Amino acid sequence: MDSPTPATPPTAPTTDGHSSNGLGGGTLATGGGALKTLEQFIIEREADAPGSKGQFSRLLRDIVVAAKIVDRDVRKAGLVDLFGDTGDVNVQGEVQKKLDLLAHEEFVRALRRGGEVCLIGSEEHAEAIPLLFEDCQGKYVVLFDPLDGSSNVDVNVSIGTIFSIYRIPDDHVGRVTMASALQSGRKQVAAGYVVYGSSTVLVYTTGNGVNGFTLDPSIGEFLLSHPGIRTPERGRMYSVNEGNYNSWEDGLKEYIKWMQTEAPDDTPPRPYTTRYIGSFVADFHRNLMKGGVYIYPANARNPNGKLRLMYEANPMALIVEQAGGRAETGHGPILDVEPGALHDRCPVYIGSRDMVDDAIGFLSGERTSDG
Numbered sequence: 001m002d003s004p005t006p007a008t009p010p011t012a013p014t015t016d017g018h019s020s021n022g023l024g025g026g027t028l029a030t031g032g033g034a035l036k037t038l039e040q041f042i043i044e045r046e047a048d049a050p051g052s053k054g055q056f057s058r059l060l061r062d063i064v065v066a067a068k069i070v071d072r073d074v075r076k077a078g079l080v081d082l083f084g085d086t087g088d089v090n091v092q093g094e095v096q097k098k099l100d101l102l103a104h105e106e107f108v109r110a111l112r113r114g115g116e117v118c119l120i121g122s123e124e125h126a127e128a129i130p131l132l133f134e135d136c137q138g139k140y141v142v143l144f145d146p147l148d149g150s151s152n153v154d155v156n157v158s159i160g161t162i163f164s165i166y167r168i169p170d171d172h173v174g175r176v177t178m179a180s181a182l183q184s185g186r187k188q189v190a191a192g193y194v195v196y197g198s199s200t201v202l203v204y205t206t207g208n209g210v211n212g213f214t215l216d217p218s219i220g221e222f223l224l225s226h227p228g229i230r231t232p233e234r235g236r237m238y239s240v241n242e243g244n245y246n247s248w249e250d251g252l253k254e255y256i257k258w259m260q261t262e263a264p265d266d267t268p269p270r271p272y273t274t275r276y277i278g279s280f281v282a283d284f285h286r287n288l289m290k291g292g293v294y295i296y297p298a299n300a301r302n303p304n305g306k307l308r309l310m311y312e313a314n315p316m317a318l319i320v321e322q323a324g325g326r327a328e329t330g331h332g333p334i335l336d337v338e339p340g341a342l343h344d345r346c347p348v349y350i351g352s353r354d355m356v357d358d359a360i361g362f363l364s365g366e367r368t369s370d371g
């Protein structure tokens with residue numbers, strides 16, 4: 001399935017957004033039927049793509065191999081001295097965790113070995129890393145956050161990996177440069193994330209719906225546990241670091257005040273519930289499955305927000321739009337932002353469509369907490 005075409009905006013939700021098991025999002029495959037492996041799923045999808053030469057499938061498999069190795073290391077981190085810092089500060093100005101570096105190296109190794117990628121960009125490396133110099137025809141750019149939720153690494157709280165995939169633009173073949181990685185999120189050919197939590201789940205899209213796979217450690221295979229994920233139009237939870245409240249713009253303060261105001265007759269009744277794990281990938285996954293909104297706004301300390309556009313905001317924005325949700329900067333869709341640099345940051349309002357609508361309504365001043 002060579003390079004699916006850039007994502008098409010999803011059609012209106014086909015399901016009612018609520019599955020028979022009460023969870024939002026996709027239907028959990030239950031019952032005795034053997035679950036499809038990710039490998040089988042990829043091969044089937046490859047068969048759908050006319051004239052494919054298998055490059056994209058091989059790339060996905062390289063990512064899956066790296067994810068399994070990182071999963072293994074995350075689960076034994078406390079036993080093999082993988083907790084703690086490397087002592088270095090990364091390009092973000094953050095103290096680098098040993099697992100940040102390990103995960104970075106695992107993904108670079110797997111993508112280099114696979115041979116389908118010309119250029120990679122990582123949160124843990126200042127410049128984009130060229131892997132191939134010529135013959136980049138039909139090859140890919142992979143941008144990734146090797147370990148998301150670094151502040152939770154040493155305390156056994158869910159963390160993850162986030163990845164975004166582009167094709168090398170045809171007019172860049174033969175002269176691939178850093179600029180080849182700087183494409184707007186709309187041009188992604190695929191995006192995904194892995195959550196290393198109570199179980200290990202990989203969720204991805206190629207612009208044709210969203211599917212989730214759970215790693216069965218007993219066989220070392222990802223199995224299709226969440227086919228056709230749709231996120232509820234509205235949930236009960238919001239995720240934001242309220243410690244930054246005083247540095248927020250008034251519209252956001254109004255929105256959060258409205259969420260916290262008693263209104264039992266509202267549908268759904270207010271107040272909403274706050275859930276903030278401090279790992280974007282984990283907060284995002286919960287909200288995707290159950291409905292909710294995650295916000296990392298601009299604030300005094302981070303005038304462009306904290307999250308990185310190319311390997312945190314863009315991939316999650318593609319996934320949430322494909323699942324029927326919405327992803328905004330406060331000034332327009334995240335996927336329409338033209339990147340200027342690999343580590344650009346942007347404000348993030350992402351999740352259930354009606355809840356992001358509410359937030360944008362308050363930010364623009366159209367709505368106030370008095371009604």
Ligand SMILES: O=P(O)(O)OC[C@H]1O[C@](O)(COP(=O)(O)O)[C@@H](O)[C@@H]1O
Nearest residue numbers: 147148149150151241278279280281
């Ligand atoms: O501690 P804060 O300011 O709330 O930031 C938490 C956010 O920062 C992040 O940890 C940033 O990602 P990294 O851990 O990959 O640097 C997000 O996962 C998380 O949502």
Ligand SMILES: [Mg+2]
Nearest residue numbers: 145148149312
């Ligand atoms: Mg991150």
Ligand SMILES: [Mg+2]
Nearest residue numbers: 123145147148
């Ligand atoms: Mg990270």
